Amino acid sequence: xxxxxxxxxxxxxxxxxxxxxxxxxxxxxxxxxxxxxxxxxxxxxxxxxxxxxxxxxxxxxxxxxxxxxxxxxxxxxxxxxxxxxxxxxxxxxxxxxxxxxxxxxxxxxxxxxxxxxxxxxxxxxxxxxxxxxxxxxxxxxxxxxxxxxxxxxxxxxxxxxxxxxxxxxxxxxxxxxxxxxxxxxxxxxxxxxxxxxxxxxxxxxxxxxxxxxxxxxxxxxxxxxxxxxxxxxxxxxxxxxxxxxxxxxxxxxxxxxxxxxxxxxxxxxxxxxxxxxxxxxxxxxxxxxxxxxxxxxxxxxxxxxxxxxxxxxxxxxxxxxxxxxxxxxxxxxxxxxxxxxxxxxxxxxxxxxxxxxxxxxxxxxxxxxxxxxxxxxxxxxxxxxxxxxxxxxxxxxxx
Ligand SMILES: Nc1ncnc2c1ncn2[C@@H]1O[C@H](COP(=O)(O)OP(=O)(O)OP(=O)(O)O)[C@@H](O)[C@H]1O
Ligand SMILES: Nc1nc2c(ncn2[C@@H]2O[C@H](COP(=O)(O)O)[C@@H](O)[C@H]2O)c(=O)[nH]1
Numbered sequence: 414x415x416x417x418x419x420x421x422x423x424x425x426x427x428x429x430x431x432x433x434x435x436x437x438x439x440x441x442x443x444x445x446x447x448x449x450x451x452x453x454x455x456x457x458x459x460x461x462x463x464x465x466x467x468x469x470x471x472x473x474x475x476x477x478x479x480x481x482x483x484x485x486x487x488x489x490x491x492x493x494x495x496x497x498x499x500x501x502x503x504x505x506x507x508x509x510x511x512x513x514x515x516x517x518x519x520x521x522x523x524x525x526x527x528x529x530x531x532x533x534x535x536x537x538x539x540x541x542x543x544x545x546x547x548x549x550x551x552x553x554x555x556x557x558x559x560x561x562x563x564x565x566x567x568x569x570x571x572x573x574x575x576x577x578x579x580x581x582x583x584x585x586x587x588x589x590x591x592x593x594x595x596x597x598x599x600x601x602x603x604x605x606x607x608x609x610x611x612x613x614x615x616x617x618x619x620x621x622x623x624x625x626x627x628x629x630x631x632x633x634x635x636x637x638x639x640x641x642x643x644x645x646x647x648x649x650x651x652x653x654x655x656x657x658x659x660x661x662x663x664x665x666x667x668x669x670x671x672x673x674x675x676x677x678x679x680x681x682x683x684x685x686x687x688x689x690x691x692x693x694x695x696x697x698x699x700x701x702x703x704x705x706x707x708x709x710x711x712x713x714x715x716x717x718x719x720x721x722x723x724x725x726x727x728x729x730x731x732x733x734x735x736x737x738x739x740x741x742x743x744x745x746x747x748x749x750x751x752x753x754x755x756x757x758x759x760x761x762x763x764x765x766x767x768x769x770x771x772x773x774x775x776x777x778x779x780x781x782x783x784x785x786x787x788x789x790x791x792x793x794x795x796x797x798x799x800x801x802x803x804x805x806x807x808x809x810x811x812x
Contacts, residue, residue: 444493444500446518449476451500451535453493453516463516463535479530481610482537482786483628485514492752494759496779498523499790501540501759503752509743510635513540513777515790522656522786536786540793541634542744547783548577548630548640548657549727552649552701553664554694555619556676558713559643562664565720566641570729575633577642580606583621586681596626613787614644614651619689623648627787630657634789646700653706657788660708662726663701667714669694744775744795756780774798 441454452464463480489506498519504512517523517536526534551559567574580596580603591597603622607615615624633640649661666672676687709726713719724730747763757780763773776796783792
């Protein structure tokens with residue numbers, strides 16, 4: 414850690430708020446990035462609201478941006494730390510998994526949204542401790558064995574992988590459970606939710622709507638697991654174009670005859686649906702092999718061999734079962750603290766002497782952030798230090 418003096422965030426970034434109209438919320442703070450001051454405060458509906466003000470005092474202009482992403486729920490107080498393209502928000506008096514958030518103000522995702530909506534946009538993204546691996550997108554024609562391979566992976570590595578449960582307007586098959594295999598939904602409801610921006614991607618597949626909600630991907634990240642998406646080629650293309658960094662795998666059948674046999678033997682579709690899926694398969698295989706969407710193509714001839722190859726490309730060969738989760742995954746912020754920033758380290762210093770539950774110094778490392786809106790921000794790391802018993806580990810000059 415460098416010798417730079419600590420900057421007290423609340424002192425540094427309290428912008429000139431004179432003349433700014435604020436809500437009547439309980440907690441508010443400000444952060445400045447570029448020429449904009451962001452006011453983040455409690456709203457009447459119990460959520461944190463955002464108000465944006467350009468720093469141009471002559472114009473006195475106040476912009477209310479379109480706010481995207483799931484908003485954090487209310488809290489007793491908050492601190493805001495401006496980073497390059499987003500603001501780190503630390504919520505006081507919240508549950509451990511609710512304490513760290515990011516308000517993205519100039520990320521690639523936000524800039525894209527601004528361009529397409531033609532308005533000022535900011536986006537919420539919850540912070541997740543640790544560096545869960547990139548999500549895995551698995552595509553391929555119907556009946557090739559995607560679901561079978563994913564089941565094998567989830568069975569062997571239950572604590573490592575989590576399935577992104579898609580929405581679909583198709584009817585459930587005999588053994589399928591709502592909320593487990595899919596969220597089965599009405600077309601009009603899903604269309605409304607698509608309009609409301611709930612989906613990371615969606616597509617019309619074999620005559621029905623299918624889509625991955627942002628929440629489906631966030632749930633897996635919240636559980637500290639690596640997300641697996643089973644989606645068609647159109648969906649994979651959309652995810653590739655989104656800001657969700659993932660590994661893209663296309664599964665190919667050994668032949669069209671074998672694909673037809675698998676679909677017929679599965680016995681879940683009518684003759685008409687089987688023919689439709691087979692017709693679509695030809696184009697999907699063509700696109701899967703020729704487009705530059707996919708990082709890997711896997712041939713699923715012999716199932717066991719294909720599964721071994723899948724494990725190998727995910728770096729799992731030789732791993733017998735899920736390794737134990739390493740490190741602490743939840744931060745426990747003190748009830749009262751001050752916040753300062755040195756390089757990419759956020760220093761959270763307890764100011765309440767009687768707080769026995771938490772260490773009195775927490776150093777949060779934001780240098781390796783990954784992901785973000787739409788979805789969670791991964792890659793946060795922290796170190797909790799008890800400065801009374803252990804010394805300050807070389808960072809005593811900061812407090
Ligand atoms: N390598 C394989 N050899 C023989 N049969 C297989 C192989 N892989 C999967 N199967 C069988 O093929 C059928 C289709 O597999 P699965 O349901 O996993 O396909 P899918 O790609 O997920 O299809 P969909 O996209 O329609 O959900 C299943 O009955 C499965 O048991
Ligand atoms: N674009 C998306 N495609 C999806 C999603 N969920 C599933 N799928 C694909 O649909 C077909 C058919 O699935 P089935 O369960 O009806 O056999 C298959 O290729 C899936 O990969 C999704 O959320 N988005």
